Structures are given as C-alpha cells and as structure tokens.
Amino acid sequence: MPTSTPNYATDRQTSPSHLDPTPDDYTLTPFADxxxxxxxxxxxxxxxxxxxxxxxxxxxxxxxxxxxxxxxxxxxxxxxxxxxxxxxxxxxxxxxxxxxxxxxxxxxxxxxxxxxxxxxxxxxxxxxxxxxxxxxxxxxxxxxxxxxxxxxxxxxxxxxxxxxxxxxxxxxxxxxxxxxxxxxxxxxxxxxxxxxxxxxxxxxxxxxxxxxxxxxxxxxxxxxxxxxxxxxxxxxxxxxxxxxxxxxxxxxxxxxxxxKILADLGLVGLPNAGKSTLLRAMSNSRARVGNWAFTTLQPNVGTVVLDDHKGRPMVSKRTRDGRLRENFTVADVPGLIEDAHLDKGLGLGFLRHVERAAVLAFVIDLSAGDAVQALKLLWKELAEYEMQRGKELNAETERRMVKYVPPHMRSAPDEALDSPDLDMSIDPLPFVPTTPISAKPWFVVATKADLPNTQENYEALQRYLTDVRTGVQPHPSGLKNAWKHNTQSIPISAINAEGVAAIPQLVMDLLEE
Ligand SMILES: Nc1nc2c(ncn2[C@@H]2O[C@H](COP(=O)(O)OP(=O)(O)OP(=O)(O)O)[C@@H](O)[C@H]2O)c(=O)[nH]1
Ligand SMILES: [Mg+2]
Structure with a gap:
C-alpha cells in the first residue's frame, strides 16, 4: 500500500508565508478619516x-x-x-x-x-x-x-x-x-x-x-x-x-x-516599495500586500510590541514622562508618487497621517532604480506638502482673526443642519501646529536587499546619507533647519524578516530626540 508522507519542505515553499501572502489574504477594516x-x-x-x-x-x-x-x-x-x-x-x-x-x-x-x-x-x-x-x-x-x-x-x-x-x-x-x-x-x-x-x-x-x-x-x-x-x-x-x-x-x-493618525513611526515610500510587507514583518498587522502599485488604499496601523515573547522587554526605554515603553505604533499609508502634493495618486489625502508621526521611515526599494533619486523625490513631495500646509495655516489664522463672529450673533440657517449632503462640502481641516515634517527625525529602510544587484545601489545610498549628515550635501528636502543629526539607513529583506529586528531599537532612540 503506497504511503504518502507530506513533504513539509515543498509545502512551505508553495504555501504563502505571513510575509509573502496571496493578495487576498488580508484584513480590511472599514475606514473613514x-x-x-x-x-x-x-x-x-x-x-x-x-x-x-x-x-x-x-x-x-x-x-x-x-x-x-x-x-x-x-x-x-x-x-x-x-x-x-x-x-x-x-x-x-x-x-x-x-x-x-x-x-x-x-x-x-x-x-x-x-x-x-x-x-x-x-x-x-x-x-x-x-x-x-x-x-x-x-x-x-x-x-x-x-x-x-x-x-x-x-x-x-x-x-x-x-x-x-x-x-x-x-x-x-x-x-x-x-x-x-x-x-x-x-x-x-x-x-x-x-x-x-x-x-x-x-x-x-x-x-x-x-x-x-x-x-x-x-x-x-x-x-x-x-x-x-x-x-x-x-x-x-x-x-x-x-x-x-x-x-x-x-x-x-x-x-x-x-x-490624523498619531502613530510613532510613519512609513513613507513609493507605491510597491514594500511598506505593507515591512509593517507585517514588524507587527501582527495583516495589511494587504501585492506586487502592484496602490495595493494599500487606506492607512494601516500596526503596533510593534517590544518584547521577545519571553516576558522580558527586548528594547527597554523610558519615555520622557518616565513610563516604560512597551510598544510603538506604525502607520503604513498608500504610496506617494511624484506630484502627490498636487493630489496625484492617493498621496495627498493620506499625507496628514504621516504629518503627526513622531519619526519617519522612508521605505525604498533597492531593486527599483536609483535609491538616492527615490529618497529625494519622496522628500520633495513632503516639503511641498509642508509648504502648502504652512500657507494654509497662515490663511486660516487670518481668516479666524478677521471674520470671527460669536456663534449667537450668526444667523443660523437651521435647514442646513438637516440637509443630508453636508459631506459634499468637506474642506480639509486647517493645519494643527505640530513639529514641521522636515524637523522630524527620520531614517531610510532599504528594502528588498535579498534581490540581486542591489548592493551598489545600497552603497550609493549610504554614501549619500553620510554626505547629508556631514553637510557635504544639502538635506534632500532642500529645506533649512531640517533634521540631519544621524541620517542612516537599514538594509532589510522584509519578505524574509531579515534585518527588521534592528528597526525597533533605532525608532526607540529617535523617539527620544
Ligand atoms: N524580494 C522581496 N520582495 C519584497 C520585499 N518586500 C516586499 N516585497 C514584495 O513587493 C511587493 C509590494 O509589497 P507591498 O508591501 O504591497 O508594497 P507597498 O509599498 O505596501 O505598496 P503600496 O501599498 O501599493 O504602496 C509585494 O509583491 C511583496 O511581496 C522584500 O524584502 N524582498
Ligand atoms: Mg501597501
């Protein structure tokens, strides 16, 4: 009688892992911001x-x-x-x-x-x-x-x-x-x-x-x-x-x-760079992953637990108020494309979720062309967004100072309260004064390092970041007063969960900046 023993090795190769799931293996929760x-x-x-x-x-x-x-x-x-x-x-x-x-x-x-x-x-x-x-x-x-x-x-x-x-x-x-x-x-x-x-x-x-x-x-x-x-x-x-x-x-x-999501770490990257895979590798998130642009259509937030599952904190750090930090949150947003600040792609609507993140991680695909160019493009979009928001803030302050009328003096058009299509008139809320994006601590996650011919690209990126740190090159956003104390990059392969373990420690250090 023929006996069939399951072949675990090939099973593992064919069945998708947590980090390389089939495109339909994800959770999608209803979302409105x-x-x-x-x-x-x-x-x-x-x-x-x-x-x-x-x-x-x-x-x-x-x-x-x-x-x-x-x-x-x-x-x-x-x-x-x-x-x-x-x-x-x-x-x-x-x-x-x-x-x-x-x-x-x-x-x-x-x-x-x-x-x-x-x-x-x-x-x-x-x-x-x-x-x-x-x-x-x-x-x-x-x-x-x-x-x-x-x-x-x-x-x-x-x-x-x-x-x-x-x-x-x-x-x-x-x-x-x-x-x-x-x-x-x-x-x-x-x-x-x-x-x-x-x-x-x-x-x-x-x-x-x-x-x-x-x-x-x-x-x-x-x-x-x-x-x-x-x-x-x-x-x-x-x-x-x-x-x-x-x-x-x-x-x-x-x-x-x-x-405006208040995550500790915001992931910024081009479409298909591997942001959602990174989020999966760091947390229990089941964000959607797929080999095409705009897989992610709404922000995902994951929590990274700083514990090695043996009841002992792997990275222990106290926050400024003396609390022991046990976790940090990561926001993965849809990919940015060139001119996202002009509302191309899905970028602009979601940039406000990284606007309030304490630390930014630029996720760059080493196999998709010049990493330095990609980093500059992402920073350019963020800088444009910030400038636009700065202008809005000024306009808003002016508007509030000049036109403020106490509510009881306003004529109250009551019908408008009941009108069903109020949603049509949503303007973005004015900027909440926070740390400017360019002043936030940031680092680069160079992902897909497992793919061939990515070594040189990574080396060029590292040289560039050293130049930014030492002041040989300007900050990629072109803005003055931008944060560049300790610009660095971490090479990882999110799909194999390699190198990912170094990220929590770095984030912890940057959160205290
Ligand atoms: N070889 C390799 N492939 C990866 C790695 N990380 C992600 N990928 C693949 O890259 C593709 C895109 O990954 P996603 O995580 O969906 O990318 P994303 O940045 O979230 O994309 P959008 O949500 O569309 O912006 C998927 O097919 C992943 O399997 C990696 O480290 N190595
Ligand atoms: Mg994604």
Whole structure:
C-alpha cells in the first residue's frame, strides 16, 4: 500500500508565508478619516398639569411634576478606536428627550445620554450651532431700546406680572377650548434656563484636538431643561393653575471630525516599495500586500510590541514622562508618487497621517532604480506638502482673526443642519501646529536587499546619507533647519524578516530626540 508522507519542505515553499501572502489574504477594516456629524442634545420633557384628587377632596391643589431634562452628548477619544466610519455612518447623534412630568408631583425621567467615541488623534471643529435657549438669553440681555415694537406689549404685561399665552411655551389643561384659553390669565413666563452642566461645555465655537486617550468622556452639548409643572404657578390668586411650561428644545451642533493618525513611526515610500510587507514583518498587522502599485488604499496601523515573547522587554526605554515603553505604533499609508502634493495618486489625502508621526521611515526599494533619486523625490513631495500646509495655516489664522463672529450673533440657517449632503462640502481641516515634517527625525529602510544587484545601489545610498549628515550635501528636502543629526539607513529583506529586528531599537532612540 503506497504511503504518502507530506513533504513539509515543498509545502512551505508553495504555501504563502505571513510575509509573502496571496493578495487576498488580508484584513480590511472599514475606514473613514473625516466626516460631518450633527450632535443634538436632548430636549426637556414637558411639565404636567394635574391636581390632587382623593376621596372627599374633589378639587385639590395643583400637583403636576416637572419634566425631566434632556440627555447630554459626550465625546471621548479612546485608544482602541482606529477609524471614524461608525460615526460617519450615523451622521446624527441624538441624546434622549426627557420624559414628561406626571401627577402626584412626580418629575419626568432624564433623557438618556449619548457618547461619541473617536480614535485618538481626532480633531473636532464646529461648523454650525443652533442653540434656541442661548438665543433667548441673548435676546433678553439686549438693551431694551433695540427691541422691536411688537414686544412692547409683552413688556408692559411683564411689568404687571402677567404674561401672554404662547403656544410654544405653555401647555394648558387638556380639554380646554381656545376661548377658555384666551380668557385665562397667564403668569409671567419663567426666564430661559440652562442646565448647570452647560457651564462645562467647551467654549463656542468648538475646536478640539483630542490627541490623548481620555479616561472620562467630555461634555459636548448639555441637554435642555424640562418644563415646569403647574405647582410652580400657584399663587394667592389662583390655587389651581391650569398651565405648565413645555420642555426646552435641545441644541444642535454640526461638527466636522477629522482623524490624523498619531502613530510613532510613519512609513513613507513609493507605491510597491514594500511598506505593507515591512509593517507585517514588524507587527501582527495583516495589511494587504501585492506586487502592484496602490495595493494599500487606506492607512494601516500596526503596533510593534517590544518584547521577545519571553516576558522580558527586548528594547527597554523610558519615555520622557518616565513610563516604560512597551510598544510603538506604525502607520503604513498608500504610496506617494511624484506630484502627490498636487493630489496625484492617493498621496495627498493620506499625507496628514504621516504629518503627526513622531519619526519617519522612508521605505525604498533597492531593486527599483536609483535609491538616492527615490529618497529625494519622496522628500520633495513632503516639503511641498509642508509648504502648502504652512500657507494654509497662515490663511486660516487670518481668516479666524478677521471674520470671527460669536456663534449667537450668526444667523443660523437651521435647514442646513438637516440637509443630508453636508459631506459634499468637506474642506480639509486647517493645519494643527505640530513639529514641521522636515524637523522630524527620520531614517531610510532599504528594502528588498535579498534581490540581486542591489548592493551598489545600497552603497550609493549610504554614501549619500553620510554626505547629508556631514553637510557635504544639502538635506534632500532642500529645506533649512531640517533634521540631519544621524541620517542612516537599514538594509532589510522584509519578505524574509531579515534585518527588521534592528528597526525597533533605532525608532526607540529617535523617539527620544
Ligand atoms: N524580494 C522581496 N520582495 C519584497 C520585499 N518586500 C516586499 N516585497 C514584495 O513587493 C511587493 C509590494 O509589497 P507591498 O508591501 O504591497 O508594497 P507597498 O509599498 O505596501 O505598496 P503600496 O501599498 O501599493 O504602496 C509585494 O509583491 C511583496 O511581496 C522584500 O524584502 N524582498
Ligand atoms: Mg501597501
């Protein structure tokens, strides 16, 4: 009987490894790095009109409870999140409405809160705000002279301690006909109120850079107050007031969110250079690898664990705040091509993810022509991008200084808040001042060193980097004040995981620069 013993040696050759996978062996998680979302705080519940009724007490006093306040909207940047796609899909994040008050002095339940969780590195900017209560408060604080004539009658009524019926403010005893309502005397409308939580809201217009993991959520929009039950309107003249106030409308803020990944190391390289393979070799990432340009279409982030799997740190380094570093993160972005800064290829949209990386690694394919030329081309694109962003920053600063209008003075086109195609108008968020790209520490990863005839190319690259370090050659970006203390290159073969082990130590050293 023929026996077949599996041939492990050939099996290993034919079956793709973790580092040289078939193109369909990858994980792809949904990804979005920008979106617009409308955050709506909960409206307050209405106050209740009710009266005590018991055996032998036919016409008891008022006992309507207050409405519950609306739920709050919170935001929290958490480490586990990597993308904004969940929020991008939701578009409207709405906190619960407070419940209405009930008889027997029972107050309404509070509305439920909502939490927007975003990845660390998200920038939040307010586009529009509709805050009816703030508008009312502002209106009341305006000098009386400027108020319109129509309101004068209201004012005289106010002085006498009585007010008028307003459908949007008052609730009356159910079953009353309009003529009865007209004959009723209404007390003065209570002044607009805000929940005490409103003081914790960030100042308008909201502008947040959530660049750290947050242990507790942060309040974005506080829920509105509930209406007052009819007990509040009891007076010596009317023991059984038949009115209560409605709960306040919740405020709406439309926010633009943009994720700028905050990785420790950013991989920059031409398409097909081997960036994703390198990420796979360094971390547990399952980034897509394929022998064609633009295999990667969205950023991948991998975590390199600095441990040799024996419970002992392989590279141990303390961060500036004294914490022992156990890992660092690497962002692999789509390849850059010439003129990426003019939005060719996929480059520009993703450059913002390397903009905030602490250290840059230029991944250069030694088998694909002159490595020095490739390095210069990559630096040229980065320098152009940086200059463009610098100009935007200046323009943005100017715009904010000249045209700033407090939000309550702006005319709020409410319809726009509800319009479904807000996404069409996304402009990139302005530059967040960080270290300029050219001032970041960097090094070169010369990959595919296993291929033939790559030796000379690597030597030329090394000579060039020595010249840059010693000042014989200018920095490849052509910019002054660029970082060139210790320019060096590491030859690797990512596909065989050779030479890759030297990278973590170097990154650790550069992270402390
Ligand atoms: N021989 C050899 N081939 C490699 C090495 N690293 C990557 N490759 C191959 O190069 C091709 C491209 O690798 P990727 O990792 O997808 O390249 P990339 O830079 O991520 O490409 P884009 O995502 O398109 O920008 C794949 O076929 C890899 O198998 C290496 O060290 N040696
Ligand atoms: Mg890739």
């Amino acid at each position: 920008r979106c617009i979302v409308v955050a709506e705080a909960g409206a307050g519940g209405h106050g209740c009109v009710s009266f005590l009724r018991e055996k032998y007490i036919e016409e008891g006093p008022a006992n309507g409870g207050d409405g519950g306040s609306g739920g709050n909207v919170y935001i929290q940047a958490v480490r586990g999140e990597t993308s904004l796609h969940k929020i991008a899909r939701r578009r409207l994040v709405k906190a619960g409405r407070g419940k209405n008050g009930q008889g027997k002095m029972r107050g309404g339940e509070r509305g439920s809160d909502v939490l927007i969780t975003v990845p660390v590195g998200t920038i939040v900017r307010e586009i529009q705000r509709h805050d009816p209560i703030q508008n009312e408060i502002d209106e009341q604080q305006r000098p009386k002279r400027s108020r319109r004539k129509q309101e004068e009658s209201d004012m005289t009524a106010e002085i006498e301690g009585t007010g008028q019926y307003r459908k949007d403010k008052w609730l009356v005893f159910p079953g009353m006909v309009p003529s009865e309502v007209n004959r009723m005397t209404f007390p003065k409308l209570p002044p607009p109120r805000k929940s005490h939580l409103a003081a914790l809201q960030p100042a308008a217009p909201i502008w947040l850079d959530l660049d750290k993991h947050m242990e507790t959520p942060m309040l974005l929009a506080a829920g509105s107050m509930g209406g007052m039950g009819n007990t509040h309107f009891m007076s010596p003249f009317s023991a059984r007031p038949k009115m209560a106030t409605r709960g306040d409308e919740g405020m709406k803020i439309s926010l633009q969110l943009e994720l």
